[in-house]
Amino acid sequence: MRLPIYGPRLRRVARTQFGWPRLRPGQFKPMRAVLRRRDALVVLPTGAGKSAIYQIPAVLLPGPTVVISPLLALQQDQIAALNERGDPRIRAVRVSSAETPKERREAVEAIRRGEAEFLFITPEQLSDPDRLAEVRSLGPGLVAVDEAHCISAWGHDFRPDYLALGDMIEQLGRPPVLALTATASPPVREDIITRLHLRRPEIHVSGLDRRNLFLEVAYCPDDAYRWRRLTTMLDEEQRPGIIYVATRRAAEELAERLTTSGYPATFYHGGMAAGVREQRHTDFSDDKVDIMVATSAFGMGIDKPNIRWVAHVALPGSPDSYFQEIGRAGRDGEPARALLLWRSEDEAIQRFFQGGSPDPGELRDLAGALHKGPIGKTALQKATGLGPRKLGQYLNLLEQVGAVQTVAGHKLSVPARAPLPAAAAEAASSAYERQQAVVRSRTDMMRGFAQSRQCRTETLLAYFGEDLRKPCGHCDNCADGIAHEIAAAEPEGPFPVHSRVHHDEWGAGMVMNYEEDRMTVLFDSVGYKTLSVPVVVQQRLLVSE
Structure with missing residues (x-):
């Protein structure tokens, strides 16, 4: 088999322009797709080098690269990293609400004169027709959409202007599109593809097993037990760390309780003034805050390698948000811990957040x-x-x-x-x-993860359509030996994992995983369902498609 010509070129650019001696696992194949001018959707965990997937090929492609990113802080970090090398071939500029009109004009002109390669921009800026026409006139050779899960109806963030990105990109002249995210289950991936109008995209999902991250779950019969487990972890572990809670009020109250008890903590949520949020984000990034108590509004765009643990003191709304949040721990490759402390009452809070029907x-x-x-x-x-x-x-x-x-x-x-x-x-x-049927099923899957006796990583990766094939060895069920016992005793299921099946009422679906005598199927119309394998076999509830 002849080796592709892309490898040496990509590695040379990585070494000479960026100072990276080697490519990381999961980077080369999507880079090759970009060079082939193919649309691609890439799912890589936080800290795995997603930005390099568009940065390195961009040097080899004609035309500038437009990077659509939702957070100014995230943009600024990436721009600073590109510009610190002083190479005009990888210089980056930005058009956002943070720049003056003059600075925005100068940024566009720098791209037009070939003095910069990367134009960072928010969806809100592109929603201006004049701005969109201006960017189109630059003749972009690639569009990279960062945090692409934000476009998804099933996603855990919502930006109205993200929903129009597919149309905006068409109006840019439809260059190849690279969608990047740290977490996307099969429904989210399909949604991203549909809404960005991706054309026969290559889909690359890899590296989701974080071997340095220990996963631990504890059911808490009452709040007193949950408090004891949380403070025990704080006494045992190094800092900094993040504690995720379900509501704004819970963030404020827990931060105050921790501080009063000798664990100085700060809170963060979406109801705070923008300037205060930005300052607390900066303080945490600069190691001025050791314990951050936050809602899910906190974390996206944090490029902080030394977070030693992430704790949840409420059941997250879905495995998608849970995986995104625990992925912020241990980005430096050193051991880190993810602790989930949950109660049955947590589910009611998530149901409330799912809201009522449209009028x-x-x-x-x-x-x-x-x-x-x-x-x-x-x-x-x-x-x-x-x-x-x-x-x-x-x-x-x-x-x-x-x-x-x-x-x-x-x-x-x-x-x-x-x-x-x-x-x-x-x-x-x-x-x-x-949509709500799928959203509710994701909450069910989060509870199933919390209750599982199977390898935690196997269960989590199965949700994302990945097969670990053996217990991970870095979760509580593996440490207790339960996961290995279940894996050894599990018979082969009636349908292969990831095969397509059909149910008379729920329609088409995909087999996601087996655990003991249960199987999980992701149905296109109603989301995730957990079924009894003996009942499925006896009553012939499923047939292969």
Whole structure:
């Protein structure tokens, strides 16, 4: 077999332009896809070198690289790392709300003159039609979408302008697209592909088994027991670390209780003023805060290698968010710990956060406003009275049912043969209910992970569509010997893992894993379901597709 020509070129650029002596596992294949001008979706854990996957090939491709990233702090870290080498071939500039109009103009001109290669920009900036046209005129050769899970309806972050990225990229001249994320289960991956309009993308998922990260779960019958387990860990472990809680109030109260008890802690949540959030983010990054108590709003964009532990004192809403959050520990490769302390009551909180159904009347009125002709989002807000977040959610649902499209000038209009407003509202409500079925099933899977006696890493990776094949050796179930006993006793299931099956009521699905006499299937329409293997076999509930 002839070796591809891409390897030596990529390694030479890595060494000479970036000072990296070698490529990391999981980087080469998606880099090769980029050089072949193929769309690609890459799932690599935090700290595995996702940025290099677009940075190194960009040097070899014609045209500048546009990097769409949601957080200014994350952008700034990446820009600083590129510019510190003083090489114009990898210089980066930024267009964001943090720059003055003059600085934004100078950034674009630097790209146009060939004095910079990377243009970092937020989705909100690209949503401006004039800015979009300006970026298009630069002739970008590659678009990299960082934190791509933010675009997903199933994701754990929501940015309305992310939902329009697929259309924005089309209007940039449709260069190849590279989507990058640290966590994406199969439904999230499919959502990213659909919403970014990726064309026959290569999908690369690797490195999800963090061998230096010890996974531990404890059921807590009451809050007193949970407090004792938490403080015991704080006494045993080095710092810094992050404690994740479910609500803003819980963040404030736990931080105060810890501080009063001799464990100085600071809290962080999305309800704080932007300046305060930024300062606390910086203080934690600079080792001025040892214990951060936070909601899920904290963590994205933290490039901090020495986090020694991540604790959850409530059941996360999904394995997606859990994996993203524990991935912030031990990025330096040194031993780190992930401790989940959960109670049955935690599930009720997550159900509450999943919220109520969209208002059919508001959906109908929005669909009706769209029928009056091409209209911008600002005018739609005035016509309907909807806030930007709800408007984004509703447009997302209407887009799924073919009731809205983006046209020239960044306006929204109704496609030919679109459903009438009442029918569009009904179809959009049904689409929402299907989504919620999957969201609820993800919470079920998180509880299943917490209760599992199987290898924790096996269970977690199975959720993401990966097969570890043997117990990991770095979780509590492996340390106790339970995981090895179960693995040795497990019979072969009736269907291969990752095979497609069909259920009369729930339709098509994929077998994700087996544990003892149970199997988990991810159904396209209703999400994750855990079934009894004997019942499946006896009643022939599933058939191979």
